Amino acid sequence: MSDLKDFANQLQQEVVTDMAASYFGDRKNLDDMIVVFNSMVEEFRAQEPRLFQAAARLHRLLLDRQTARDFYIALDIVPSCIPFTDEVPRPFFDTLPLSLTGTGRYKRCIYRAYDLFQKVADEYLNGQYYDDPEMKGRKRLTVHYLRLKALAEHINEEVVRVNESISPSGALRYVRAMDPVQVERENMIGQACLIEGCGLDADLKFSPIDFDGLGLAVVQDLPSLFKVKPQIRLFCKEIYPSRKQDIQDAMAALRDG
DSSP: OHHHHHHHHHHHHHHHHHHHHHHHHHHHHHHHHHHHHHHHHHHHHTTHHHHHHHHHHHHHHTOSHHHHHHHHHHTTOOGGGSOOOOOOOOOOBSSOOOOSSHHHHHHHHHHHHHHHHHHHHHHHHHOOEEEOTTSTTOEEEOOOHHHHHHHHHHHHHHHHHHHHSSOHHHHHHHHHHTOHHHHHHOOSSOGGGGSTTOHHHHHHOOOOOOTGGGOOOOOOOOOOHHHHHHHHHHHHHHHTGGGHHHHHHHHHHTBOO
16 A cells, blocks of 8 residues: 555656646746847847938938838838938948939939948848857858747747646646645645636736837848849939939038048
8 A cells, every 4th residue: 555655646746747847848948038039139229220320321312201202112112111210321422423424423322322221221131141259160140130020920829839728827726636635734825826817827927029019120121232223223313403402412411521
C-alpha cells in the first residue's frame, strides 16, 4: 500500500511539474518575445529622423503639399503612404547640378533628392545587410518595418493561443484538485479567485500588440530612380515655367554654403 501511495505521489508530482513547465514556459516565452519586440521598436525608431529628413528635402523642392501629391501620383505612388512632416530640410547640395537650362537643373535636383529618399525608404522598409561583428563572413540584417510588423503578427497569434489555453485560475484548480486533502485545508486563495474569468485571469491575460498604435511612420516601397526618370523629367518640365522663382529659391535653400 505504501508503494502504491509513493507511486501515486510521484506520478502526481510529475504531472504537476510537466504542466507547470508547459504553462509557465509558454508564458515566459511570450513575455520574452514581447520584451525583445519592444527593444527592437526602440532601436528602429532611430531610423525615422533619416526618413523624415530625406522626405523633407524632396518636398522642399516640390514646393508645397499639393504639388508633392501631384508628383507622387504622376509616379504611381500613393501619397497617403508618404511621410509628410514639419521637419526643416537641411542643405545637402555642395553645389547645384550643372545644366544648360533651369528646367534641367531642377530636374537633376529632383533626381538626387528622390534617389536619396528612395534608398532611405528601402532601408527603413526592408533593412540593410551588414557584416556581423561577432562572426567573420556572416551578414546580418538591420531591424526594419516589415520585420517588426511580421513579428507583431506572430506575437499576437501567440497571445491568442496562450490566452485561450488553460487560464491561471484553471491551472490552480487543476493542481489543487490533485490533492483532495490539501483542498480541505487550503483556504488562503479562496474559491472566488478560482472561478473562470475571475480577476486573477484578467490580471494575467496578455494584451495583443497594437502595431498601428506604435505610431511608426508609414512609407510605400518606392520604385528606383531608374524606373521613374521619364515621369520625373516630364513633371519638372511642366511645373518649372509657372513656378520658376519658387523653384530657384528652393534649390538655393538646399545648397550648402
